[in-house]
Amino acid sequence: MKKKILMRGNEAIAEAAIQAGCRFYAGYPITPQNEIPEYLSWRMPEVEGTFIQAESELAAINMVYGASAAGSRAMTSSSSPGISLKQETISFLAAAELPAVIVNMQRGGPGLGNISGSQADYFQAVKGGGHGDYKTLVYAPYSVQELWDLTLRSFDKADEYRNPVLILGDGIIGQMMEPFYPNPYRKPDLPEKDWALDGCKGRAPRVIKSLYMGDGELEMRNIVLQTKYAEMKKREVMADRYYLDDAEIVVVAFGIAARIALSSVLRLRREGLKVGLFRPVTLFPFPAQELFAIAGEHIRFLTIEMNAGQMVEDVRLSVNGKSQVLFHGRPGGSLLTPEEVEEKIRQVCCSHPHPVRAALNRWDA
Amino acid sequence: MKKIFQRPESLKQEPFRYCPGCGHSLIHRLIAECIDELGIRERVIGIAPVGCAVFAYDYFNFDILEVAHGRPPAAATGLKRTLPDRVIFSYQGDGDLAAIGTAEIIHAANRGEDITVFFINNTTYGMTGGQMAPTTLIGQKTATSPLGRDPKTAGFPLRMAELLATIEGASYIARVSVDSYRNLIDAKKAVLKAFRYQMEQKGFSLVEILSPCPVDWKLSPKESQIRIQNEIIPIYPLGTFKDAYQESTL
Numbered sequence: 001m002k003k004k005i006l007m008r009g010n011e012a013i014a015e016a017a018i019q020a021g022c023r024f025y026a027g028y029p030i031t032p033q034n035e036i037p038e039y040l041s042w043r044m045p046e047v048e049g050t051f052i053q054a055e056s057e058l059a060a061i062n063m064v065y066g067a068s069a070a071g072s073r074a075m076t077s078s079s080s081p082g083i084s085l086k087q088e089t090i091s092f093l094a095a096a097e098l099p100a101v102i103v104n105m106q107r108g109g110p111g112l113g114n115i116s117g118s119q120a121d122y123f124q125a126v127k128g129g130g131h132g133d134y135k136t137l138v139y140a141p142y143s144v145q146e147l148w149d150l151t152l153r154s155f156d157k158a159d160e161y162r163n164p165v166l167i168l169g170d171g172i173i174g175q176m177m178e179p180f181y182p183n184p185y186r187k188p189d190l191p192e193k194d195w196a197l198d199g200c201k202g203r204a205p206r207v208i209k210s211l212y213m214g215d216g217e218l219e220m221r222n223i224v225l226q227t228k229y230a231e232m233k234k235r236e237v238m239a240d241r242y243y244l245d246d247a248e249i250v251v252v253a254f255g256i257a258a259r260i261a262l263s264s265v266l267r268l269r270r271e272g273l274k275v276g277l278f279r280p281v282t283l284f285p286f287p288a289q290e291l292f293a294i295a296g297e298h299i300r301f302l303t304i305e306m307n308a309g310q311m312v313e314d315v316r317l318s319v320n321g322k323s324q325v326l327f328h329g330r331p332g333g334s335l336l337t338p339e340e341v342e343e344k345i346r347q348v349c350c351s352h353p354h355p356v357r358a359a360l361n362r363w364d365a
Numbered sequence: 366m367k368k369i370f371q372r373p374e375s376l377k378q379e380p381f382r383y384c385p386g387c388g389h390s391l392i393h394r395l396i397a398e399c400i401d402e403l404g405i406r407e408r409v410i411g412i413a414p415v416g417c418a419v420f421a422y423d424y425f426n427f428d429i430l431e432v433a434h435g436r437p438p439a440a441a442t443g444l445k446r447t448l449p450d451r452v453i454f455s456y457q458g459d460g461d462l463a464a465i466g467t468a469e470i471i472h473a474a475n476r477g478e479d480i481t482v483f484f485i486n487n488t489t490y491g492m493t494g495g496q497m498a499p500t501t502l503i504g505q506k507t508a509t510s511p512l513g514r515d516p517k518t519a520g521f522p523l524r525m526a527e528l529l530a531t532i533e534g535a536s537y538i539a540r541v542s543v544d545s546y547r548n549l550i551d552a553k554k555a556v557l558k559a560f561r562y563q564m565e566q567k568g569f570s571l572v573e574i575l576s577p578c579p580v581d582w583k584l585s586p587k588e589s590q591i592r593i594q595n596e597i598i599p600i601y602p603l604g605t606f607k608d609a610y611q612e613s614t615l
Contacts, residue, residue: 024447050446054439055472062436062469066443069430070410074443092433197428197444199451201407207422209413209431 004179009144010035016151017075019185023049024074026063031115032171033105036077057085065089068098069208071196073155077103080121091130095210099158103167105174108333116333117171122310125168126284135229137165138283140254145180152185159190172256238281239290247276252315253304254280261304264341288318295322302348305329373397375406377426386586388576391543393424399556405452412437412455417492435466438473441480454481460490463499463523477534477568481559487578495581499523526573530606536568538607542575544593
């Protein structure tokens, strides 16, 4: 019998990491993710794992880099300003093809910003973040259930692709308590870590590095990485669809904004408005083809985000001119309300899909 | 016939491509000899820094992890906590350890991490072309202190061994030099001792090694040795600054 349990989002991530076999965590305190290191500070020793409160975000991510190189499943977590600090070594992890799970419970920015939930790190998360041409797999959970499930998944995907995986949450989802099914972890068949550094007993020495000075060497390394990212685009896209069959207005939102937008969509559906919700679960790879398939002359898209407009650029690129793409957002850690989103959807409904044609029609009349 | 001298097994069959008279080749060999003598080659994991010695992975014949500038003590912490029975060392220059990586080295020492650090002090940034380092001597001309280091605007030579010796978590801190045969013998003793401390789980050990950089000093290899003896050692005295287990000093 499956039974639901009640947990805070941040603690669900921490326990899911333990269940997925994570045995190394290093982090630095920052609100609103402190429950993750606090939980792991007592939980890791119970499973003979390592918990370290590092002297900085830089040190924490480099401890993860070392643990991962030694073959351990390793994780760090932080919130926006701290994730900025970690970018140097996220680039190194990607370059050295080392698996790691990085949690960003976003808060308002730029700068020190505030400590409320925000989605302002979308660009940083999906376009690379650090220097060089690289990508991290990015999951955007919208419930505590998904925090649990996607954390389990993140460790497998990190190992499968030998790549850092980012869980992009926010202050709200991290602090939220709700019941969920603690689905058991089942480890998939993954290849042995025949690249890990554990001393060269009975084998040739191994080197893990990201410096390639030879003529054309670095270009070849980049091509290898890009091939891997192309494979992720083919196999890892995840998205959820709500009431899209006959929808004329498609709301696109991720994470907590999608949770809020879903309430608005449900309310308006009851009124008979043909509105649906498209929710990307992976932000890289982005569900571009899926959005393109929905687009058409009579479909309008409304992107809802808790920032000044970031994912909307990817929605426009995906739709590629086939549909009008509108945006509504709240920057600076201000909370979107279902009423506000509802109001915005109504405005889109009442406005003419083709303003120029509408004006010409009026002229003709 | 008995073989009395050979290439250490811990070095690959690869000629050193460091500059003529550079201390890295000597120090690489020194570390390799010690690893051979202790019989730990198959359980050593070394860390290559950012700087000239990033190419350490071309020469050392055991597992090597290359780490971002200044972060080796943090990565070494990750390696050691995951594999407590392996021998982990980082090899860092003065830009790496005494400038960009000061936080990492201080806190690794303070946690008493069971790792060994070799800190190569040549009073300059070698790889980037001889810029001023935190260890640069007062008055020393470099690419970014063309009139000589002025302490009014650029601070003073940072004595890392002395600084780290004040940290309770550190077990063994020494400064040695590779300018002469005499000092090389002492240097080898210190390297062996630092490794032994780790193998006996005695905690954090660091050996600062004064090393010549003839090209950036614009001196011949011979003149560089004399500079270490006459100018550098008076500012950076050799010796053991901390030995928590009170064994015989150098």
